[in-house]
Amino acid sequence: MDLQFWFTQVLNGVTLASLLFLVASGFTLIFGLMRISNLTHGVLYLLGGYLSLTIVRNGGSFLVGTVAAAVSMAVLGVLLERFLLRQLRGQSLSEVLLTVGAGFIIADFCLMMWGGDPLTIPTPDVISGSVELFGVTYPRFRIVTFVVAAGLGVGLWFLQYNTRLGAIVRAGVNDAEMVSALGINLPLVLTGVFGLGAAMAGLAGSMGGSFLSLYRGADRDILLWGLVVVIVGGMGSLEGAVVGSLLVGLVDAFAKALVPDLAYFTQFGPMVIVLAIAPRGLFGRRQ
Amino acid sequence: MKWVKIGLAVVIVAFLIAAPHVLSSFYLRVVTEILIYGALAMAVNILSGYTGLAPFGQAGIFGVAAYAVGYLIVKVPEPQPIWITAPAGIMMSVIVSVIFGAVAIRTTDIYFLLITLAEGMIVWGLAYRWASITGAENGLRGIDRPAIVADFQTYYYVVLVVMALVAYGIYRVVNSPFGLTLKGIREGERRMQALGYNVPLHKFVAFVIAGFFSGVIGVVYVYYNEFVSPATVDFARSAEELIMVILGGSGTFWGPLVGATIITSVKHQVSLYTDRWLMILGGIYVLTILVAPHGLLRGAGHLWERVTGRGVEEKGGLLKEREGAVAETGEEVVRVR
Numbered sequence: 001m002d003l004q005f006w007f008t009q010v011l012n013g014v015t016l017a018s019l020l021f022l023v024a025s026g027f028t029l030i031f032g033l034m035r036i037s038n039l040t041h042g043v044l045y046l047l048g049g050y051l052s053l054t055i056v057r058n059g060g061s062f063l064v065g066t067v068a069a070a071v072s073m074a075v076l077g078v079l080l081e082r083f084l085l086r087q088l089r090g091q092s093l094s095e096v097l098l099t100v101g102a103g104f105i106i107a108d109f110c111l112m113m114w115g116g117d118p119l120t121i122p123t124p125d126v127i128s129g130s131v132e133l134f135g136v137t138y139p140r141f142r143i144v145t146f147v148v149a150a151g152l153g154v155g156l157w158f159l160q161y162n163t164r165l166g167a168i169v170r171a172g173v174n175d176a177e178m179v180s181a182l183g184i185n186l187p188l189v190l191t192g193v194f195g196l197g198a199a200m201a202g203l204a205g206s207m208g209g210s211f212l213s214l215y216r217g218a219d220r221d222i223l224l225w226g227l228v229v230v231i232v233g234g235m236g237s238l239e240g241a242v243v244g245s246l247l248v249g250l251v252d253a254f255a256k257a258l259v260p261d262l263a264y265f266t267q268f269g270p271m272v273i274v275l276a277i278a279p280r281g282l283f284g285r286r287q
Numbered sequence: 288m289k290w291v292k293i294g295l296a297v298v299i300v301a302f303l304i305a306a307p308h309v310l311s312s313f314y315l316r317v318v319t320e321i322l323i324y325g326a327l328a329m330a331v332n333i334l335s336g337y338t339g340l341a342p343f344g345q346a347g348i349f350g351v352a353a354y355a356v357g358y359l360i361v362k363v364p365e366p367q368p369i370w371i372t373a374p375a376g377i378m379m380s381v382i383v384s385v386i387f388g389a390v391a392i393r394t395t396d397i398y399f400l401l402i403t404l405a406e407g408m409i410v411w412g413l414a415y416r417w418a419s420i421t422g423a424e425n426g427l428r429g430i431d432r433p434a435i436v437a438d439f440q441t442y443y444y445v446v447l448v449v450m451a452l453v454a455y456g457i458y459r460v461v462n463s464p465f466g467l468t469l470k471g472i473r474e475g476e477r478r479m480q481a482l483g484y485n486v487p488l489h490k491f492v493a494f495v496i497a498g499f500f501s502g503v504i505g506v507v508y509v510y511y512n513e514f515v516s517p518a519t520v521d522f523a524r525s526a527e528e529l530i531m532v533i534l535g536g537s538g539t540f541w542g543p544l545v546g547a548t549i550i551t552s553v554k555h556q557v558s559l560y561t562d563r564w565l566m567i568l569g570g571i572y573v574l575t576i577l578v579a580p581h582g583l584l585r586g587a588g589h590l591w592e593r594v595t596g597r598g599v600e601e602k603g604g605l606l607k608e609r610e611g612a613v614a615e616t617g618e619e620v621v622r623v624r
Contacts, residue, residue, distance in 0.1 A: 037397055084573070092397045093341045094576045097533065100526045101572025108565040220522070224408050231401060268409050272390070275402065279393040 008136050009253050015142035017249025018149035019204065019211050023222055024229040024241045025156055026200025032236020033173055034190055036085060037095040040077075041201050042223030043106040048073045048202025049209035049218075050114050053121045062123050066206040070199040077198020081191050107219055116216030121209035145207050152200070157238055169193055173236075228267065232274045234281030243282055288591065303447055307440040313555075319443055321544075321551045322450045323508050328531040328543030329457050330500040335529060336538035337461050338493045339473030340399050343525050344387065344407020348498045350520030351383045351410060352376035352505030357427035357515045358420060369433045369510075376509070377502035383410075384498020392490040395476070407525050414517040426516025430509055442511065449507050453500055458540060460496055469493055473538075526572075534575045536582025545583055 023045060030038045051072055052065035060068075080102065088094045127144045130137050160166040172179045172186045180186050205214075208222065229248050233240025247270050255266035274282060306318050327349055335341040355376040359367040367375075387406045391399055414421045421427065436442040460466050471479045472486055480486050509515050518524075531550050536542030553571065557564045579586055 031397070031401075035397065037400065084577070088576070091580075092400060093335070093529070093533070094580055096341075096343070096400060097526065097530055097572055098576040100523075101530075101569040101576070104523075104565050104569030104572065108563060108569065111565075112563065220408075224405070224412070227401060227405050227408070231405060235397070235401075267412070268405070271405060275390050275393075279390075280398065 004136055005257075007134060008138070009257050010250070011133070011136065011138055011142070012257075013250030013253030014246065015146050015249075016253060017245040018146040019208055020225055020229050020245035020249055021149045021153060021241055022145075022200060022204035022207060023226045024233070024245055025153065025238065026197035026204070027226040028230045028233070028236055028238070028241045029156075029200070030194055030197040031230060032234070033169065034193060035173070036081070036089075036194065037092040037099070038085070038197075039096055039099040039223065040080065040103045040106065041197075041226055042219035043103045043110070044073045044077065044198050044201035045205035045208065045222045046110055046214060046219040047076075047106055047205065049121065049205030049214045050110055051202075052206035053114075053119055053209055053214065056121055062121070062127070062210075065121070066203060069202040069206040071202075073202025073205075074195040074199035078191055078195040080198075081194040085194075086187065086191075103219070111216055114214070118213040118215040119209070120213045121206065123210050141210055145211055148207065153238070153242060160238060165189070228271045231281055232271050234284030237281075237283035240281055240283030307443050312439065315439070315443060317552060317555045319446050319511055321548050322446055323504060323511065324528065324531065324551055325544040325547030326450045326453045327501060327504050328528045328535070328547050329454060330497045330504065331528045332532045332537065332543045333457060333461060333469075333493055333497045333500075335532055336542070337466060337473060338469045338490060340392070340395065340490060341529060342391075342494075342497070343400050343404035343522065343529065344410070345497065345501055345528055346522070346524035347407035347410030347520050348380050348384050348387065349501040349505040349508070350414065350515070352380040352502040353509035353515040353519055354414065354421055354427070355379040356506055356509045357430045360430050361422075361427045362420065366431075373506045376506040377499065380498050380502025380505060381495060384495050384501070388491050388494030388498065392487055392494055404522060404525075407520070407522055411517055411520045411522060414520050421517075424517060426514060428514050430513045430515065432510050432513065446507055446511060449503065453503055457500060461540065465489070465492070530572050530575060533582060534579065536584035539582065539584045542582050542584045
């Protein structure tokens with residue numbers, strides 16, 4: 001176990017964390033910030049990934065596929081929020097079960113259209129192959145995922161804390177009445193934010209379709225990862241999503257390398273420990 | 288209304304007793320599953336209906352008992368008899384619910400939902416990957432029933448009796464002073480705290496009681512199914528139990544059974560005709576939430592009220608029950624919000 005081994009594991013952890021962040025940031029936006037209990041995130045990821053795959057297979061570029069996945073999932077998310085979820089605001093159990101039901105429909109649709117076997121989205125040469133990084137040969141796409149996640153993370157941060165829109169959303173979560181009284185169309189803004197979260201899921205699906213693969217049940221695996229990250233990090237917190245994904249990603253990478261037999265426990269290890277100390281997660285806010 | 292109810296009860300009991308003699312084995316299986324999942328939904332209802340905490344991982348706790356029984360029969364050198372496997376299975380469910388409960392009851396609402404969901408998925412994950420114990424995706428096969436009830440027609444009566452006992456047990460729990468305190472917590476946690484109740488302890492005990500019943504049902508289930516696999520502990524199973532509770536009427540005693548009857552029958556019937564039953568099930572979820580969020584029992588109660596022009600004597604209405612619940616705790620009449 002020399003330095004290279006450790007470096008490779010750190011890279012594995014950080015790049016997995018990048019993908020997890022792409023999933024969890026949209027999840028935490030909808031779940032924590034807007035307090036909508038949305039369990040369609042996993043199927044939006046899967047459907048987005050499959051759409052991107054279909055586009056790439058029909059001659060579109062990976063970039064086009066990814067953007068199309070994000071945009072179409074945003075549209076689907078907006079429709080979901082506008083026509084189904086809006087009337088259930090505040091009833092978390094109803095929201096959960098409705099989104100579980102919608103998730104069944106979408107997952108079954110995916111199964112019908114693309115079958116259940118693992119499919120991987122082919123990537124163009126520019127972002128595939130491998131790179132030499134401090135003496136370690138590493139898949140280029142994983143590095144690309146990291147760059148994308150970092151870029152989007154910064155973008156979301158900026159959006160949330162440095163724009164008028166971010167201020168409206170944060171204020172709207174705390175005092176919806178007052179924000180509406182200021183003449184702001186809050187439902188419209190919230191629908192937009194929901195769409196943004198759904199777009200993140202679609203984008204993550206396209207990235208994940210190359211990084212991992214798309215298969216029957218991938219929606220559930222991804223939802224679980226997202227849940228763990230968000231529970232560890234604290235709901236609604238972008239910082240929490242970053243720290244949570246890094247923690248979960250690194251622990252998973254090292255566990256797989258060092259104690260492969262226990263790898264499954266270690267996915268939840270951080271969650272159980274964090275919950276025992278801080279039930280609302282590392283960056284969770286008091287209600 | 289009273290005579291209608293008694294008549295209905297007599298018909299249902301007579302049907303359940305005669306079932307093995309009048310139904311084909313396919314439909315007898317449907318009835319058996321209704322009983323099993325209905326009882327499980329009743330256990331879920333202790334938490335979601337009476338305590339106001341919706342557990343999203345109850346299938347995990349139920350499945351632990353099933354896996355424990357399976358392990359003691361298939362994975363050990365000598366298959367263990369039922370008087371060892373059954374208590375061991377129930378014990379495992381109780382232990383797991385003690386652990387899960389201790390973590391989950393510290394939170395409420397979305398957090399509780401998420402954490403129990405994650406807990407249920409831990410069980411699912413272990414079932415899927417811990418091959419030496421659980422047989423991974425192949426599950427545990429060859430869990431034979433004890434010789435005396437090996438015949439399915441005979442075993443059906445075991446299911447019927449145990450599920451009746453479980454229902455009676457749950458009835459006693461939710462109608463005890465303890466159960467009324469749970470309802471008080473559902474309606475106003477802070478008030479109950481102010482009245483001097485140990486709210487976390489009550490929630491924890493409710494969680495473990497639900498876990499105990501789930502364990503009993505899990506044991507009965509695994510001997511019925513003679514097979515256990517990750518699908519048993521899937522989160523879709525947990526979600527289905529919750530939708531049964533809601534469809535029937537959350538917080539009503541018989542509601543979960545009504546919900547279980549509808550969901551289970553539709554599922555089996557639809558799967559005869561199409562592979563796309565998951566889509567149809569999803570549609571039922573969406574419709575339930577949009578059309579009957581308070582459940583069919585309450586809906587029927589309101590309908591009865593409208594038709595006859597008089598109130599339902601028993602706990603039909605949502606509001607009526609809510610006020611009653613708090614008033615009956617005996618401390619002080621606390622108005623609901």
